[in-house]
Amino acid sequence: EPEVTQTPSHQVTQMGQEVILRCVPISNHLYFYWYRQILGQKVEFLVSFYNNEISEKSEIFDDQFSVERPDGSNFTLKIRSTKLEDSAMYFCASSAAGDNSPLHFGNGTRLTVT
Amino acid sequence: GDSVTQMEGPVTLSEEAFLTINCTYTATGYPSLFWYVQYPGEGLQLLLKATKADDKGSNKGFEATYRKETTSFHLEKGSVQVSDSAVYFCALTRNQGAQKLVFGQGTRLTINP
Numbered sequence: 001e002p003e004v005t006q007t008p009s010h011q012v013t014q015m016g017q018e019v020i021l022r023c024v025p026i027s028n029h030l031y032f033y034w035y036r037q038i039l040g041q042k043v044e045f046l047v048s049f050y051n052n053e054i055s056e057k058s059e060i061f062d063d064q065f066s067v068e069r070p071d072g073s074n075f076t077l078k079i080r081s082t083k084l085e086d087s088a089m090y091f092c093a094s095s096a097a098g099d100n101s102p103l104h105f106g107n108g109t110r111l112t113v114t
Numbered sequence: 115g116d117s118v119t120q121m122e123g124p125v126t127l128s129e130e131a132f133l134t135i136n137c138t139y140t141a142t143g144y145p146s147l148f149w150y151v152q153y154p155g156e157g158l159q160l161l162l163k164a165t166k167a168d169d170k171g172s173n174k175g176f177e178a179t180y181r182k183e184t185t186s187f188h189l190e191k192g193s194v195q196v197s198d199s200a201v202y203f204c205a206l207t208r209n210q211g212a213q214k215l216v217f218g219q220g221t222r223l224t225i226n227p
Binding site: 004006031033035041042043044045048056058091093095098101102103104105106107108 | 157219
């Protein structure tokens with residue numbers, strides 16, 4: 001069964017550094033998402049992406065964050081200058097369509113900012 | 115704004131016990147409701163869903179019924195197995211188009227043999 005893959009599984013970075021989290025969504029999916037989960041807290045929506053542009057973003061997704069689909073297969077989340085509070089598990093997801101089409105999640109990238 | 119509240123965990127049961135994980139929601143309109151499961155070391159997987167009032171979602175022996183009058187979507191299973199040990203997340207979405215899921219805090223379930 002096709003799956004969403006994320007790399008790396010664990011990323012350690014120093015405060016102030018840029019980090020890029022990578023995702024390969026399922027190939028025929030059209031909608032792409034990033035969610036995050038700070039340790040011990042809820043899974044939170046960050047951003048959705050459709051037709052090569054952001055369709056919705058949360059208040060968490062400020063100017064430090066950006067997303068890109070640089071080619072036909074990858075979907076990336078960039079954090080320009082990481083802060084300690086960016087430490088979290090970041091989940092990529094994709095869906096074939098909108099509305100009630102199920103989201104398929106990757107296994108996540110654990111980001112640790114020191 | 116929209117929100118989802120789940121029963122506090124962790125929940126520990128013996129094999130073959132009956133499981134209920136409570137979930138209530140706050141949302142305007144008619145959200146779609148979901149249960150996601152996260153097994154150790156893996157991503158979130160859709161377990162079941164319901165898109166309108168009185169719908170029952172079911173999968174792998176788990177069931178949940180969309181109750182609009184009580185704004186609830188409780189997860190149940192009649193006889194749990196050790197392999198059901200995981201974290202369970204209740205979630206809702208109201209969006210048309212891209213899905214902005216609102217999650218509950220998750221409930222860790224451990225089943226002992």
